[in-house]
Amino acid sequence: MTEAPARPILDCDLLVGRDIATARRVRPDELAATLAGVGIGGGLVGSLRALLFDAPSGNDEAAAAAADHGWWAAAGVDLRDPLTAVAEVERAAAAGVRAIRLAPGRQEVPATVPGLRAVVAAAVGHGLLVLTEGDARLVGSALRGLGARVVFLDAHFYHLGDFVLLAREEPGYHASTRLLGNPDGWERLTGEVGAERLVFGSRPGWFEASAVLARMDTARLTASELDLVAGENLRQLLEVAS
Amino acid sequence: MIIDVHGHWGPWFFSTDVGDAAENLRVMDAYGIDLQLVSAVEAVVYDPSSGNEALVPVLRAQPRLRGLLVIDPREPDLAARQLAELLPTGLFVGAKIHTHYARTPGGAPAMAEALALLAAHDLPALVHTWGEEIIGLADVVAEVAGARVVAAHLGGPAWPLVPFAAERTDRLWFEPCWSTPAAGRVRWVLDRIGAHRLMFGSDATLIDPSVTLAAVRAAALTPDEEELVMWRNAAEVFGLPGPE
Numbered sequence: 440m441t442e443a444p445a446r447p448i449l450d451c452d453l454l455v456g457r458d459i460a461t462a463r464r465v466r467p468d469e470l471a472a473t474l475a476g477v478g479i480g481g482g483l484v485g486s487l488r489a490l491l492f493d494a495p496s497g498n499d500e501a502a503a504a505a506a507d508h509g510w511w512a513a514a515g516v517d518l519r520d521p522l523t524a525v526a527e528v529e530r531a532a533a534a535g536v537r538a539i540r541l542a543p544g545r546q547e548v549p550a551t552v553p554g555l556r557a558v559v560a561a562a563v564g565h566g567l568l569v570l571t572e573g574d575a576r577l578v579g580s581a582l583r584g585l586g587a588r589v590v591f592l593d594a595h596f597y598h599l600g601d602f603v604l605l606a607r608e609e610p611g612y613h614a615s616t617r618l619l620g621n622p623d624g625w626e627r628l629t630g631e632v633g634a635e636r637l638v639f640g641s642r643p644g645w646f647e648a649s650a651v652l653a654r655m656d657t658a659r660l661t662a663s664e665l666d667l668v669a670g671e672n673l674r675q676l677l678e679v680a681s
Numbered sequence: 682m683i684i685d686v687h688g689h690w691g692p693w694f695f696s697t698d699v700g701d702a703a704e705n706l707r708v709m710d711a712y713g714i715d716l717q718l719v720s721a722v723e724a725v726v727y728d729p730s731s732g733n734e735a736l737v738p739v740l741r742a743q744p745r746l747r748g749l750l751v752i753d754p755r756e757p758d759l760a761a762r763q764l765a766e767l768l769p770t771g772l773f774v775g776a777k778i779h780t781h782y783a784r785t786p787g788g789a790p791a792m793a794e795a796l797a798l799l800a801a802h803d804l805p806a807l808v809h810t811w812g813e814e815i816i817g818l819a820d821v822v823a824e825v826a827g828a829r830v831v832a833a834h835l836g837g838p839a840w841p842l843v844p845f846a847a848e849r850t851d852r853l854w855f856e857p858c859w860s861t862p863a864a865g866r867v868r869w870v871l872d873r874i875g876a877h878r879l880m881f882g883s884d885a886t887l888i889d890p891s892v893t894l895a896a897v898r899a900a901a902l903t904p905d906e907e908e909l910v911m912w913r914n915a916a917e918v919f920g921l922p923g924p925e
Contacts, residue, residue, distance in 0.1 A: 647865075
């Protein structure tokens, strides 16, 4: 077993709201209880209302949840309306939000749309971290050359090789741990591009977060590497103090 | 005791280095898995003819691994020949059918024929299920006298259909491994089908066992459920030894 991280675990992939695909709801207080139950200290929260229906009101909801529970907010944008999406990036930056969240899959928007690069370019202009759902091979390819700092929330071990190739080219590319649940995914990724590129994410309340925590328990990483993964990388990406 | 009914041996085409049986044993030891039922990756994704044969010496060398003979329903003659040749070794305790790679959905006529062949050998099968085919598979199992099937993955994203599949026949069991487990899924299913119908599988060495073990542990099994899910159901269906 690996030594437990020195500081509370931070999760880059917190979500509140209702998922139209499953009819499941997670309220902020329910999410807080889930985090406490599995031993996750906090993280970066986004709103499904923002991603699925109305970005401004959903992002206000995420900001309120973050304020109430000591989390950080990630501003969701809707790529089906790229004009409002760019405006929402501006609004988020002005409000002091440090990250945006993209969900091209949920929104049934292909990675090739111009709005994706336009939104991310706006985020880069304001120094914002980008969280993105979707196939890391496709979204990662589409965002090449923008100098973006991105965490790919759905990076799957099936696609690890392509992610490594992209990450070698793009120093700002990071993978979430959530779907790297094979026997050597964490170790292979850190061996190829460094533990600085792996960020703990488990989407608690939606995904079986304890599965990611259990994988961390047997990760063949050093204690310092584990510290990076469990929280320090996210802090550095958000430019907040330990 | 833990019996893992869904394992694989051999290299995958992904960027992962898990092809040696030592990797099976490493993850089994890491998570306290006593026995693992394995099919050859080569047989699943390429050719049962060479893949099943390649597994034989591995099974002879590793008594904690028991074989699942891969059947492609599109090649019933090959299946019949390999059953006749390889079952007498005593190394194989069941069959594996992958509906996607073999392009044979759970409800297909060829599936019914394959399960009838296995039933004639009194051999249970682990069948990959993904999506609504889990209902079609349940109907086929109900039709084929003597067929005994474990539906792998709970149908993946179609897991809310498991209770409907379970109603079709009592000769269908379920196994929960999935690389993207939804929160609360195992308890939801258990409460509707009962612990006699679920058995643990990991999909190692494709997926690390921690993923499904944690999903099962998150269901907070009672001691009775734990015994049934983690080994007893598998021991009864596949004819395996229980705790010493």
